[in-house]
Amino acid sequence: MSALRIQQGSTSHSAYDLRDYHADVVEKHTLAVLVDNEAGVLARVIGLFSGRGYNIESLTVAEVNHDTHLSRITVVTTGTRDVIEQIKAQVGRIVPVHEVHDLTVEGPSIERELALFKVEGTGDKRIEALRLAEIFRANVVDSTLGSFVFEMTGTSEKIDAFADLMRPLGLVETARTGVAALARGQAE
Amino acid sequence: MTRQMTGAKMVVQALKDQGVDTVFGYPGGAVLPIYDEIFQQNDIQHILVRHEQAAIHAAEGYARSTGKVGVALVTSGPGATNAVTGLTDALLDSIPLVVFSGQVPTFMIGTDGFQEADTIGITRPCTKHNWLVKDTDELSGVIHQAFHVARSGRPGPVLIDLPKDVQFADGEYTPPAKAKVSHYQPKMKASIEEITDLVKLMEKAERPVFYTGGGVINSGPAASQLLRELVDSTGIPITSTLMGLGAYPASGENWLGMLGMHGTYEANLAMHGCDLMINIGARFDDRITGRIQDFSPHSKKVHVDIDPSSINKIIRVDLPVLGDVGHVLEDVLKVWKSRGRKTADHAAWWEQIKAWREVRCLSYTNSETVIKPQYALERLEALTKGMDRYVTTEVGQHQMWAAQFLGFEDPNRWMTSGGLGTMGYGFPASIGVQLAHPESLVINVAGEASWLMNMQEMGTAIQYRLPVKQLILNNERLGMVRQWQQLLHGERYSSSWSEALPDFVKLAEAFGAKGIICSDPKDLDDALMEMIKHDGPVIFDCLVEKHENCFPMIPSGKPHNEMLLGDASTEGAIKSDGAVLV
Numbered sequence: 020m021s022a023l024r025i026q027q028g029s030t031s032h033s034a035y036d037l038r039d040y041h042a043d044v045v046e047k048h049t050l051a052v053l054v055d056n057e058a059g060v061l062a063r064v065i066g067l068f069s070g071r072g073y074n075i076e077s078l079t080v081a082e083v084n085h086d087t088h089l090s091r092i093t094v095v096t097t098g099t100r101d102v103i104e105q106i107k108a109q110v111g112r113i114v115p116v117h118e119v120h121d122l123t124v125e126g127p128s129i130e131r132e133l134a135l136f137k138v139e140g141t142g143d144k145r146i147e148a149l150r151l152a153e154i155f156r157a158n159v160v161d162s163t164l165g166s167f168v169f170e171m172t173g174t175s176e177k178i179d180a181f182a183d184l185m186r187p188l189g190l191v192e193t194a195r196t197g198v199a200a201l202a203r204g205q206a207e
Numbered sequence: 208m209t210r211q212m213t214g215a216k217m218v219v220q221a222l223k224d225q226g227v228d229t230v231f232g233y234p235g236g237a238v239l240p241i242y243d244e245i246f247q248q249n250d251i252q253h254i255l256v257r258h259e260q261a262a263i264h265a266a267e268g269y270a271r272s273t274g275k276v277g278v279a280l281v282t283s284g285p286g287a288t289n290a291v292t293g294l295t296d297a298l299l300d301s302i303p304l305v306v307f308s309g310q311v312p313t314f315m316i317g318t319d320g321f322q323e324a325d326t327i328g329i330t331r332p333c334t335k336h337n338w339l340v341k342d343t344d345e346l347s348g349v350i351h352q353a354f355h356v357a358r359s360g361r362p363g364p365v366l367i368d369l370p371k372d373v374q375f376a377d378g379e380y381t382p383p384a385k386a387k388v389s390h391y392q393p394k395m396k397a398s399i400e401e402i403t404d405l406v407k408l409m410e411k412a413e414r415p416v417f418y419t420g421g422g423v424i425n426s427g428p429a430a431s432q433l434l435r436e437l438v439d440s441t442g443i444p445i446t447s448t449l450m451g452l453g454a455y456p457a458s459g460e461n462w463l464g465m466l467g468m469h470g471t472y473e474a475n476l477a478m479h480g481c482d483l484m485i486n487i488g489a490r491f492d493d494r495i496t497g498r499i500q501d502f503s504p505h506s507k508k509v510h511v512d513i514d515p516s517s518i519n520k521i522i523r524v525d526l527p528v529l530g531d532v533g534h535v536l537e538d539v540l541k542v543w544k545s546r547g548r549k550t551a552d553h554a555a556w557w558e559q560i561k562a563w564r565e566v567r568c569l570s571y572t573n574s575e576t577v578i579k580p581q582y583a584l585e586r587l588e589a590l591t592k593g594m595d596r597y598v599t600t601e602v603g604q605h606q607m608w609a610a611q612f613l614g615f616e617d618p619n620r621w622m623t624s625g626g627l628g629t630m631g632y633g634f635p636a637s638i639g640v641q642l643a644h645p646e647s648l649v650i651n652v653a654g655e656a657s658w659l660m661n662m663q664e665m666g667t668a669i670q671y672r673l674p675v676k677q678l679i680l681n682n683e684r685l686g687m688v689r690q691w692q693q694l695l696h697g698e699r700y701s702s703s704w705s706e707a708l709p710d711f712v713k714l715a716e717a718f719g720a721k722g723i724i725c726s727d728p729k730d731l732d733d734a735l736m737e738m739i740k741h742d743g744p745v746i747f748d749c750l751v752e753k754h755e756n757c758f759p760m761i762p763s764g765k766p767h768n769e770m771l772l773g774d775a776s777t778e779g780a781i782k783s784d785g786a787v788l789v
Contacts, residue, residue, distance in 0.1 A: 058339065063331060070332050101519065108516035114336040114356055114391050 047076065047097045048123040049130060049200045050107065055115035056082045056090040063113050064092055073098060073106050077132075077175070077197035089117065095175075095198050122200050130200040134178045139166040140189030148188040155181045166191075214343040215240035215374040218307065221350040223250050224383050227278050229269060229642055230254070231262040235282025236322060237309025240374040254642060254671060257663040259286050261635035263293020263364075264661070267302045268639030271622045272597055274427055276303045276357050277639065283309040284322030287368075288329065292629060294364045295333040299626025300450060301425055303362035305353050306334075312372035313341050326368045335363030341370065343378030351386035360393030361514040362425055393513055397530035402538045404526055405485070405509055409539075410549040412483035412507075414556045415443045418466065418495075421450030421625070422488015422512060422532050424618045430533035431618040434487070435459070437540055441550050444560055446474035448489050449610055450625045457614030463560065464569075467495045468761050469607040472568035472770060473560055475759075478503050479767035480559070486510045488532045491521040492626070493788075501766035511535050568759045568772055569611055578728050580605060580680045580751040583735075584612035584652070587678065590735050595647045597640045599623065601633040601657030604686035604757045609652040631660030637675040638667055648676070648739060655681040655748075656705050665718040668744040676738050677746045682753045683708060690756045711748035718744075726750035763788035 054060045061080055068075050076095040083091040096106060103121070111119045122128040136157075138148045145167075152159065152169050155177070161168035171181060175198060182193060212220065218241050222230065231254045234242045245253050256262040259281045266277030277297075281290050287308040297304050308330075311320040327339045336356050338349045346369075353365045409415060417438060423430050431454045438445050438461050445455050446466040455462055464471035466478055478484065484506045489495070491510075496502045499521065508524040510517070511532060518527040528535055543549075571581045598613055599622040600606040606623055615621050622640060624632035637651040651658075658679050668675050685703040692700050712722030721741050725734040725748070738745045760771045 059327060059331070062328070066331055101523070105516065105520055108518070108520075112360075112514060112516055117390055 043099060045097055045099055046103060046123070047095065048103050048121055049128065049198060050094050050096065050110070051118075051120040051122055051200060052092040052094065052110055052116060053118040054090050054092060054113075055117070056088040057115055060090065060115050061092065063115070064094070064110060067109055067113065068094075068096070068106075071105075071109060073102065079197040079199050093198055093200050120202070122202055125202060127203040128200050129203060130174055130198050131172055132175050132178055132196055132198050133170070133172050134182075134193060134195045135160070136169045136171070136182065136185055136190055137166060137192040138169065138185050138189045139191050141165055144188045148185060151181070151184050151188075157181065210380045211377050212380050213240065213244075213375060213377055214340075214346050214369065215244045217343070217347050217378065217380050218350065218369070218374070219244045219248060219251065220380055221347050221383075222278065225276070225351070225354050227251060227276070230278045230280050231256055231265045231269070231639065232280030233257075233259050233262060233282065233286060235284075235286050235309060237283035237311060237371050238280060238286075238307070238369070238374075240371065241280065241307070241309075241369075253280070254638075254667065256635065256638075257666045258661065259289035260292050260631065261638070261661050261664050261667070263290050263297065263304065263306065264629070264632050264635035265639035265642075265667075266304050266306075267293065267297050267300075267632075268599060268622050268636030269643045270302050270304060270639075271424075271636075272619050272640040273643045274619060276305055276354055278305050278307075280307045281309070282322065283311060283326065284324045286322075287324055287326040290366075291329060291333055292627075294330055294366065296624055296627040296629045296632060297364035298333050298335065300624065301362050301421060302364065303357040304364035305350075305357050306364060306366045308366060308368050309374075310339070310368045310370040313370045314372070316370065326366070330366045333364075334366045337366040337368065339368045339370075340373055343373050343376040346373065346378060347381045348386045351381070351383045352389050355389050356391055359391065361422075361517075394529060395513070395531040396534045397511075397528045397538065399538075399542075401526065401528045402535065402542050405511075405528055405539055406542045406546060408483055408507060408509060408526065409441060409443070409485070409543065410546070411551055412481075413551045413553065414481045414559075415441075415483040415485065415553070416463075416477045416481040417443055417445040417485050417487060418447070418478060418489055419445060419451045419454055419487045420448040420489025423451055423454040424488075426488065426532035428618055430536060431455070433533060433536035433540060437536055437543075440540075440548065441543070442553055443485075443550075444477055444557070446470070446477060448492065448495060448625070449623060451489065452610060452621045453615035453618045456616040458616060465610050467492075468497070469611065469757055469759065470761075471611070472566045472759055472772065473563035475761065475767040475770055476563050477560060481506045484508045486512075486524070487536070488512060490517045493521070496521060497761045498764055498766045503767070566772070568770075571755075571758075573728075574752065575728060577752045578726065578731055578749060580608050580682070580755055581612055582728060583678075583680060583731060583749050583751060584608050586731055586735055587650070587652075588613050590732065591648060591650070591739065594739075595644075596620065597622070597637075597644060597647055597649045599633040599636040599640060599649070599651045601651070601653040601660075602628045602630045603654045603657055603688075604682075604690065604755070605652055605654045605657075605680045607687075607757045608680075613652075630657040632657075634658060634661045634675075634677060635664050635667075637677070638664060638671075638673055641673040641675050642671070649674075650676045650678055653677055653679045654686060655679050655683065655708060655711075656685045659705075662714075665715075665720060665744070665746075669719050672743070674741070674743050674745075677744070678738070678749060679711060679747060680749050680751050681708075681711070682751050682755070684753055686755075687757070689754075693756070694762070711746050715744075715746035720744040720746060722746050722748065724748040724750070
């Protein structure tokens, strides 16, 4: 009864979609979200992530403009390209959200994290910890005869690397802020 | 000019300034100051419902049938939690609502006070936005912004939580014109490049189809007019989602009927076989797409939507067109005309559609002894055709049959719970519709199980003399559940009987309404006319065939071209991987 020949079944979403499209590759993206600093705004953003099953790798938030009461949320998330696009669109339509920037794709950007490490030990281990801290440009911000607290700023990878080195030397406690990020160059 | 007044007075003043004439609500301790203000004025009528869920659904019916923002007022704690189902329903179907909830006074928040609930926390995921107002000076500005957010962009419900002390305190009232302009300003017009690309695709397509949705209705009556002009002048076939019925007239030549799980054969096969799909204000819902991997495999897809998060959410499209449906359609028509009104030859495509139509997928075996639900709706359609008619529904088989067998010629005439599938929606929605259109015929097509979920609203219908017609297609079953149990769960009918049903005629009479019962197809027309002509609310207990299944049906996990057309084709049709889907 078919007057036209219509092919049955296909795995392609579209006969014409010729884009280079990697549906399954999970990517890590850093998003900067500018929001009105009003009560509950952070709950709206993270509630959206949990409600729709998106990942949060790290999250930082603070008011960045006291005159306009704008806060900046930096969120590092992972997902396929489709999921990342959805996250941006979903976050973008939250009413108090002013801007969503995907720093990972919008050009070069700088990412920094601050971490505090408490390292306990004596003798050679203590000396080695101090020596490595110098190499990593970590500052000693607290010291007792049996412990140091190092403060360090850098990329998450650098902080991971330092933590790995400190672990056998007596690392007992870590505090990290999560990523803060800005695009390089002049603001548009 | 600013004025000092109490927060409670401000609520009423702001509603007046927003052009609100009707509020659906239920009083309680935390909203007494507002009720006191409502008592002392005559511009806004308050409709006392019998349950807060019904207040929200009634406001939805009011909003959907008028294009205005629906307004509801509930108290703190249980008042607010009862509103949650309605809010979620409105969110999924993009219905603009402003809901006010009372709250314990600011100094008691967090103390587990009497009737305290974290309303903002509870309603955050089921509203488009919500506000806790802690300062009376900010109240009027928030209310005006709430109306703006509810109706702008993709519409939706918003909620304002009002602590009791904020209602009592004095503050400065800001009229709408003076209110702070919100940064929330969704983009209405699509770019000329997007419009031109769409027109070019339309000109070349040999097998195009329009797939329209609730967004056309939300965009206003002008959008429906533009859609009709575009469809009729291009000769492109059109199908619609459940939410979009009426945007294009059911009597229109190019109308294929509704698409989706219980859509028509011709609509679903046109979706599967097209070379160009133009989605206008629909969202590729799972009831529409069936198996994603096999969804319309050979088409180029265009998606017109005002909500960027709808684009590429389910189905990757070739051309997203971001903007308001009405604006986009206007521009598309302009560009298409200016380029010389070109279309490819659609003759072979229409020939194919004609062949699909000849399958007559909505045919059913009628009976002389039992009322078939399809027959009841066919007769309702025949007897009310041409009348000034509005239809609401509950959720289930009757809803799908109503969508299949009733024809809608205009937008805003069909109110149904699409996204959330809320049983109990239809009756209170019919109350909201009737209040907005006091002279019109308002019919709620219901199943007996759904209807019982908000039957307390009989009190509201009687109190306000609302002649809503409750047409209950009574099969003494949760029909859709029973159908799925038959097809998917080895005919084990677990809890899908409606046991211990009331005598609906006596129930009607107990409330002071009219009750009609009918079980013989020969009496049906007279009984329906009696219902239609009665000047007052009616409960019509229409005893129908108990085991009728709703067809056509695309089983869960199947593509469009694997539809079931009737009972004969259902054997082993749904595999276990399909059964996990709802």
